[in-house]
Amino acid sequence: GQSLEQPSEVTAVEGAIVQINCTYQTSGFYGLSWYQQHDGGAPTFLSYNGLDGLEETGRFSSFLSRSDSYGYLLLQELQMKDSASYFCAVRGGGGFKTIFGAGTRLFVKA
Amino acid sequence: GAGVSQSPSNKVTEKGKDVELRCDPISGHTALYWYRQSLGQGLEFLIYFQGNSAPDKSGLPSDRFSAERTGGSVSTLTIQRTQQEDSAVYLCASSLGVLADEQYFGPGTRLTVT
Numbered sequence: 001g002q003s004l005e006q007p008s009e010v011t012a013v014e015g016a017i018v019q020i021n022c023t024y025q026t027s028g029f030y031g032l033s034w035y036q037q038h039d040g041g042a043p044t045f046l047s048y049n050g051l052d053g054l055e056e057t058g059r060f061s062s063f064l065s066r067s068d069s070y071g072y073l074l075l076q077e078l079q080m081k082d083s084a085s086y087f088c089a090v091r092g093g094g095g096f097k098t099i100f101g102a103g104t105r106l107f108v109k110a
Numbered sequence: 111g112a113g114v115s116q117s118p119s120n121k122v123t124e125k126g127k128d129v130e131l132r133c134d135p136i137s138g139h140t141a142l143y144w145y146r147q148s149l150g151q152g153l154e155f156l157i158y159f160q161g162n163s164a165p166d167k168s169g170l171p172s173d174r175f176s177a178e179r180t181g182g183s184v185s186t187l188t189i190q191r192t193q194q195e196d197s198a199v200y201l202c203a204s205s206l207g208v209l210a211d212e213q214y215f216g217p218g219t220r221l222t223v224t
Contacts, residue, residue, distance in 0.1 A: 033211065042201065042218060043153065048211035087152060095166045096208035098143065100153040 002026040002093045004101035006086075011107045012078055020073045020104045022088035030091040032064050032071045033098070038084045046086075047073065075106075083108045112136065114216035116202050122222045123192055131187040131219045135204030142185050143203040143213060144177060153201065159185060160208050192223045 004024045012018040024032065031050040035043040047055055049064035049071060061074040075082055085103040093099065115134045123129050135142050144156040155169040159179040170176070174192075179185040189196055199220050203213040 030209070031211070033213075042215040043203075044215070045212040050211075089153075095158075096141070096160070097155050097158050097166050097169065098213065099155055100145070102152040 002090060002099040004088055004090060004099065006088055006101040006104045008102065009105045009107070011109065013109050014078055014080060016078050017074065017076050018078060018106065020075075020086050020088075020106070022071045022073070022101060024069050024071075024088070024090045024101075026069075026090050026092040026099070028092040028095075029066065030096070032062075033089045033091070034060075034062050034073045035087045035089060035100075036084050037087065037103070043087060078108050080108050080110065082106060114202055114204050114214050116200075116216040116219050118219060119217065120220045120222075122224060125194060125223055126191055128188065128190045129192055129221065131189075131200050131202075131221070133185045133187070133202030133204075133216060135183065135185070135202070136214055137183075139204035139206055139214070140182060141205045141208045141210065141213075142179060143205075144185070144187050145201045145203070146171075146198045147201060147218070148198045156187070156200075158208070189221075192221075194223050197221055197223045 006022045033048045034046040037043040047062035059076045064071040087100045087103045089100045091098045117132045142159040145153040174190045177187045199218040201218045203215045205213045
């Protein structure tokens with residue numbers, strides 16, 4: 001089967017840097033994605049890693065180590081609007097279904 | 111262009127009734143996904159379509175749940191004999207293909223079973 005683990009909650013101050021870790025177990029791994037979801041909203045895509053290494057998109061970066069079954073999302077220069085839930089998701093399991101982690105709720109304080 | 115749309119946005123139904131949830135994906139997107147999200151929880155994979163076929167139905171919680179997709183476009187998720195535990199937000203997403211990096215989500219249908 002497939003499973004993902006990520007912290008349930010993270011709190012940081014405005015302007016700081018925060019890292020949200022994700023470990024996964026799956027067969028037939030295709031890639032690790034990150035999504036952001038504000039309360040009452042739909043998930044929106046942030047980043048995808050299919051290969052090892054760092055992907056950078058503005059203030060957000062994502063890292064993957066396939067040998068460690070581990071990835072993280074790095075958010076820099078935190079803003080109040082970054083307060084949301086962040087989900088890692090893995091595609092694989094012998095097909096192309098996508099399994100999401102339980103989500104990490106990020107609280108950004110002034 | 112238009113994003114993924116879902117209807118209805120809210121549905122309240124009595125226990126035991128059948129419901130149909132509709133998803134209109136982004137035009138040209140061949141892959142379509144259904145998820146379920148309970149309050150404060152993560153997204154639970156239900157089923158995905160590659161074109162009109164559903165290679166993996168393993169996420170459907172029970173045989174009361176079924177889904178179909180016609181014409182490579184609109185998809186319908188049907189829940190028969192609804193139960194209170196079916197209450198959740200049902201999210202649909204589409205992507206250019208099953209290997210595409212990004213899934214685009216619709217606003218969801220909030221289902222409440224009374």
